[in-house]
């Protein structure tokens with residue numbers, strides 16, 4: 001079933017009449033042993049403002065994912081994220097078969113990856129949490145000398161206050177209306193002071209990792225004995241602690257799990273046993289606040305423009321937004 005049909009520029013007819021034949025041609029070029037593909041070989045999994053995801057099944061029952069990037073201002077990030085993934089394919093479960101930014105054969109940049117069998121699970125047992133910690137530790141333990149920040153690369157010590165200010169600046173330039181809310185401005189002030197408390201934890205961070213960057217539970221596919229990350233287009237080099245912070249929050253949502261302290265400690269110990277990292281737990285705390293704040297802005301933006309198009313996503317985002325607001329309001333009694 002197609003999820004979130006929210007792109008006003010591409011309708012179903014365009015997909016079937018123009019895009020499907022182009023994708024079929026691309027497959028014949030890129031993937032050996034494709035054979036005769038018929039209409040039912042291609043299935044639209046999701047389309048949103050930013051991306052189009054199509055599942056392809058070849059006659060010999062191999063499955064692939066074709067993902068196109070629809071938003072031009074994000075093309076460069078898409079390219080660098082998938083190039084990073086290609087350089088680390090042996091450390092992940094996802095094989096990239098083609099990455100094409102030329103827009104010659106297809107109107108948008110695209111990537112073809114393997115399909116991962118399994119499912120998104122909204123409730124995880126402790127074993128799955130531990131397996132997930134192992135998966136991330138193995139991804140993060142290969143280190144890089146520099147990290148990416150807004151608009152550049154740095155090899156100096158990471159400062160979460162500067163990163164926070166940079167991201168706030170970006171949002172303020174692009175979505176000034178969101179900053180009319182007094183809750184948002186108060187929260188920014190509180191977070192700036194709070195992040196000051198994590199200075200030592202961030203100063204100690206001198207090596208960086210390949211970060212998935214969007215590792216919430218809807219981008220994690222569970223199979224027996226494995227936790228697989230998909231949707232790598234936010235990958236970059238940075239602090240791996242953020243991959244935990246985007247998944248574990250003080251309350252659960254459609255994208256985040258809430259785990260009790262004993263499971264959380266076990267998960268962090270599991271991670272540190274594979275990739276020792278001083279102050280990891282502290283940085284997870286700081287990034288959790290960071291990710292909650294920007295998720296609030298993202299959900300606010302979505303909810304202000306998508307009331308009708310996708311009710312389930314609207315409700316999930318509204319629920320998360322209200323929870324974040326309540327959490328921050330209680331935290332600082334503001």
Ligand SMILES: Nc1ncnc2c1ncn2[C@@H]1O[C@H](COP(=O)(O)OP(=O)(O)O)[C@@H](O)[C@H]1O
Nearest residue numbers: 045046048051053065113114115116218230231
């Ligand atoms: N490699 C993959 N293997 C299996 N399913 C996938 C894969 N990539 C995407 N999907 C399916 O398509 C959906 C949307 O893909 P995703 O890359 O997460 O797009 P978006 O950027 O819109 O979140 C996923 O929730 C999943 O159901």
Ligand SMILES: [Mg+2]
Nearest residue numbers: 218219230231
């Ligand atoms: Mg996704």
